[in-house]
Amino acid sequence: MPGIGRFFVLPKMRKYPHRIILVDEPHLLDPFRRKENHVTVVRIGESGVVQSIAYWNPGDESPEGYLQ
Numbered sequence: 001m002p003g004i005g006r007f008f009v010l011p012k013m014r015k016y017p018h019r020i021i022l023v024d025e026p027h028l029l030d031p032f033r034r035k036e037n038h039v040t041v042v043r044i045g046e047s048g049v050v051q052s053i054a055y056w057n058p059g060d061e062s063p064e065g066y067l068q
Helices: 003-014
Strands: 037-042 049-054
Touching: none
Parallel strands: none
Antiparallel strands: 037 049
8 A cells, every 4th residue: 555545544444343454565465365346354262263264255245244
C-alpha cells in the first residue's frame, strides 16, 4: 500500500472489531499458499498459532463468514 494510502486507511482499520495484519514485505507470505483472485484468510488462535487458512473470493462471497 502506498504511503499516502496508509495515512487514511490505517486509522480506520484500527477501529475494526476484527484483527487485520498488514504485510509490508511480500516474502513474509511465502509460507502460505495463495489462490488467484482470492484473499487469503489466516485464522490465528489466542496462542498465536495458525488455526486455519481459507480463501475468500470477494466477487462471489460475502465476507461475513470470514470475519467471525
